[in-house]
Amino acid sequence: MKNGLKRFLNCKPVRAIGPNRVVLLCVMIFLCLLFQLFSALLNRGNAFLTYERAVSAVNYGYFIGFMALGATFVIATGGIDFSIGPVMFTAALISGYCFQRYNLPMGAALLLCPLIGMIFGCVGGFLVSYLRLPSFITSLGLMQIAKGIGSLFTKTQNVSWPAETDPGGWFRKLSNIRIPLENGRVFNLPTGLLILIAVAVLCAVILNTTRAGRYMVGIGSNREAVRLSGVDTRRWEMLAYVICGTLAGFAAIFYVGCYTTVIPGRGDTFNNEVIAACVMGGTSMSGGVASILGTLIGSLMIAIMQEGILSMGLSISFQYALTALILIAVVFADIAGRRRKN
Amino acid sequence: MDLMDEMILEMRGICKSFPGVHALTDVHFDVRRGEVHALMGENGAGKSTLMKVLSGIYRKDAGTILFEGKEVEFHSPREALEAGIAIVHQELNLIGHLTVAQNLFIGREPVRGVMIRDNDMNAEARKLFARLGMDIDPKARMSSLTVAKQQMCEIAKAVSHNAKLIIFDEPTAALTEAEIEQLFALIRELRAGGCGLVYISHRMDEIKEITDRVTIMRDGRYIDTLITADSTKEEIISGMVGRVIYEDPKTESRCPSDAPVVLKVERLNAGKLVRDVSFELRKGEILGFAGLVGAGRTETLRALFGADPKQGGEIWIDGIKTEIRSPKDAVKAGISYLSEDRKRYGLMLQKGVAENTTMATLKQFLKGVFILKRKEKDAAEQYIGSLTIKTPGADEPVMNLSGGNQQKVVMAKWLLRDSSILIFDEPTRGIDVGAKQEIYELMNRLTEEGKSIIMISSELVEILRMSDRIIVMNEGRITGELDISDATQEKIMALATRRDGQKGGAA
Numbered sequence: 001m002k003n004g005l006k007r008f009l010n011c012k013p014v015r016a017i018g019p020n021r022v023v024l025l026c027v028m029i030f031l032c033l034l035f036q037l038f039s040a041l042l043n044r045g046n047a048f049l050t051y052e053r054a055v056s057a058v059n060y061g062y063f064i065g066f067m068a069l070g071a072t073f074v075i076a077t078g079g080i081d082f083s084i085g086p087v088m089f090t091a092a093l094i095s096g097y098c099f100q101r102y103n104l105p106m107g108a109a110l111l112l113c114p115l116i117g118m119i120f121g122c123v124g125g126f127l128v129s130y131l132r133l134p135s136f137i138t139s140l141g142l143m144q145i146a147k148g149i150g151s152l153f154t155k156t157q158n159v160s161w162p163a164e165t166d167p168g169g170w171f172r173k174l175s176n177i178r179i180p181l182e183n184g185r186v187f188n189l190p191t192g193l194l195i196l197i198a199v200a201v202l203c204a205v206i207l208n209t210t211r212a213g214r215y216m217v218g219i220g221s222n223r224e225a226v227r228l229s230g231v232d233t234r235r236w237e238m239l240a241y242v243i244c245g246t247l248a249g250f251a252a253i254f255y256v257g258c259y260t261t262v263i264p265g266r267g268d269t270f271n272n273e274v275i276a277a278c279v280m281g282g283t284s285m286s287g288g289v290a291s292i293l294g295t296l297i298g299s300l301m302i303a304i305m306q307e308g309i310l311s312m313g314l315s316i317s318f319q320y321a322l323t324a325l326i327l328i329a330v331v332f333a334d335i336a337g338r339r340r341k342n
Numbered sequence: 343m344d345l346m347d348e349m350i351l352e353m354r355g356i357c358k359s360f361p362g363v364h365a366l367t368d369v370h371f372d373v374r375r376g377e378v379h380a381l382m383g384e385n386g387a388g389k390s391t392l393m394k395v396l397s398g399i400y401r402k403d404a405g406t407i408l409f410e411g412k413e414v415e416f417h418s419p420r421e422a423l424e425a426g427i428a429i430v431h432q433e434l435n436l437i438g439h440l441t442v443a444q445n446l447f448i449g450r451e452p453v454r455g456v457m458i459r460d461n462d463m464n465a466e467a468r469k470l471f472a473r474l475g476m477d478i479d480p481k482a483r484m485s486s487l488t489v490a491k492q493q494m495c496e497i498a499k500a501v502s503h504n505a506k507l508i509i510f511d512e513p514t515a516a517l518t519e520a521e522i523e524q525l526f527a528l529i530r531e532l533r534a535g536g537c538g539l540v541y542i543s544h545r546m547d548e549i550k551e552i553t554d555r556v557t558i559m560r561d562g563r564y565i566d567t568l569i570t571a572d573s574t575k576e577e578i579i580s581g582m583v584g585r586v587i588y589e590d591p592k593t594e595s596r597c598p599s600d601a602p603v604v605l606k607v608e609r610l611n612a613g614k615l616v617r618d619v620s621f622e623l624r625k626g627e628i629l630g631f632a633g634l635v636g637a638g639r640t641e642t643l644r645a646l647f648g649a650d651p652k653q654g655g656e657i658w659i660d661g662i663k664t665e666i667r668s669p670k671d672a673v674k675a676g677i678s679y680l681s682e683d684r685k686r687y688g689l690m691l692q693k694g695v696a697e698n699t700t701m702a703t704l705k706q707f708l709k710g711v712f713i714l715k716r717k718e719k720d721a722a723e724q725y726i727g728s729l730t731i732k733t734p735g736a737d738e739p740v741m742n743l744s745g746g747n748q749q750k751v752v753m754a755k756w757l758l759r760d761s762s763i764l765i766f767d768e769p770t771r772g773i774d775v776g777a778k779q780e781i782y783e784l785m786n787r788l789t790e791e792g793k794s795i796i797m798i799s800s801e802l803v804e805i806l807r808m809s810d811r812i813i814v815m816n817e818g819r820i821t822g823e824l825d826i827s828d829a830t831q832e833k834i835m836a837l838a839t840r841r842d843g844q845k846g847g848a849a
Binding site: 209210211212214215217218221222224225226227228229230231232288289 | 669673679686689691692697702705708711712715755
């Protein structure tokens, strides 16, 4: 049994994807079945494996996914970013507010989102890499600053992005295109998912085949060795935070594409989910190991858990606690695995 | 023998090996009551390992330890301390934020219920200091004391544990002349009180002044025990270094004295361990940096390389004044630095051989922004072949390689860079004999190609075998320069143990 498992984990296709990812996929399937069972038991015969749930999970998965892709770069360098969620919300708040109040064209408002994220990324990256502040504290500080700026800018009002039929509502097509079918039902083309996959491919290319990616992962593996090889580590470390911030801002477009309303002073609950998605996917909290594919699967996993909990009729608070619990568990697994190796 | 009654400690036939290294082979060591016994040897001779075996940090593989006539085996420093063996470490284990008394009684604070009775603690400490003739305020914050006073506290702590055997590991490294006198007065007092004391130091004059007997170790073996008063400095030094030299040392420099100067360093200053260091390096030369651990050799060359900030100094490369503010500048200027601690400073352990090999030269392997992995792998494989790096493949994570092969990967990284000046910091530390030989050959080949090498080594045999010229450092300064034709181990040791402003020589 144990040998069989070993052989399975060593076979070619599994090695290509990474055993970690394969295990994660298996856990995901198991979890789906578990949710199906418990939804029926706990929630009056409710079913988990439905089309609607799948759509909903994908919607949740892809804005988390954008953020997690960015976070993968930061975590690869051995850093951490707790400002991702609030930065995403702030980008959505400010650009949405500009659209509503200052009649900013929708196209410009959409561009503003990643731009705002990028500014936060630049500030955070500068503080961490050039001024050598711990990323943990820096990003916690930036998280509060992001929340504060978002609230001030909107005078603590909720911001609602236009509905699909309103002027400027075309942006929703970036997330989903709803195609009415002949039988009266609606087919949901998840454009957001397609864009996510495209961005993920881009990220994977950057991380695995460019100098930037090589240096960023190298910094996470052994900063001094990279620096003593004559590399300006500060520049490349900062770049990781800039990518992370930009993608957090970009995620805002897809958040509002599905959920419309943004509330000031929120967003921090996404941090745990994003970091858990990365670590579950095999990106190590101690840096030096990163997987874009893993991050994608991890994000999907987070979305499935969220749906599963709702499907079982439990409150969303369970989701927060459960994500935090899973984060602690996967980080423990990561560290324990490393300790055993040494 | 009735001398046995006096023995407080007897270690017989101690053996200890680590994977691939025999750290201690059949070592004997004993200490009498009321004696200061020096333990001497070069770096890596096994002194610290022996003391770590004694205090329970390491477990011995073979041998017996008798403490106060009973056979003992400690499993932790704490057990050793409870039995009466205390170590005063080179780096002090004190907590700066706490007061002197709090440090003394840490882990065994007098309590009433859950409350610590600070007054009792302070009174107890005051009594202790009075007994030892120390003038220290128990309520003072530890960080406010001088290093010497902190050391006194460490000793007082040992005494307060009723230690019968106290080990001093290079206690004077950070002390001034007057403070050393203070320390010696205290040591004499403890000796008079019947304590056994072990004194580890490289400073010959201190050994002569304070110790009764000297035990010499070399290469993890016991060499001899001498009565200090009856032996000369020269006898002790030759015991320490007089191993059979299995390779012939170089007898004359292969570098012509009119070879152009490729690197000139003037009045380099950085931190405490690099003071006004000036030297020159010639084309095709191997310049050896000798000295004891902590002499400032690594610090000097790290500062030169831009790895640590410097407070002053000028660097000329090929006659052109060059600013080096970071390793990036240094690498651009044609300097390579192979660090002494390759795991910490040289390698990305989880990453493959190829990735590590190209880290300093990645620009050569780019097409646009993309890395040409094929070309990278080819380059790595070429070095795997030419340096005979034993690895299953170019993608193998370097943490799975042996020390010698890891070192070769670091070398491959810098050879690929093709720098004209190479700094080798302890290039053969922790490497087996075969790999050592290959590294020596490589260094010779490099100088034949016209490259220049600075080699830091704590092994005198290595220094004498490889260098064309030798610079000796001690306490952050250059204490001497020797041409290989008239360098001997004794001369180097004398320069390496010479204290500031002191002229070497007579005992």
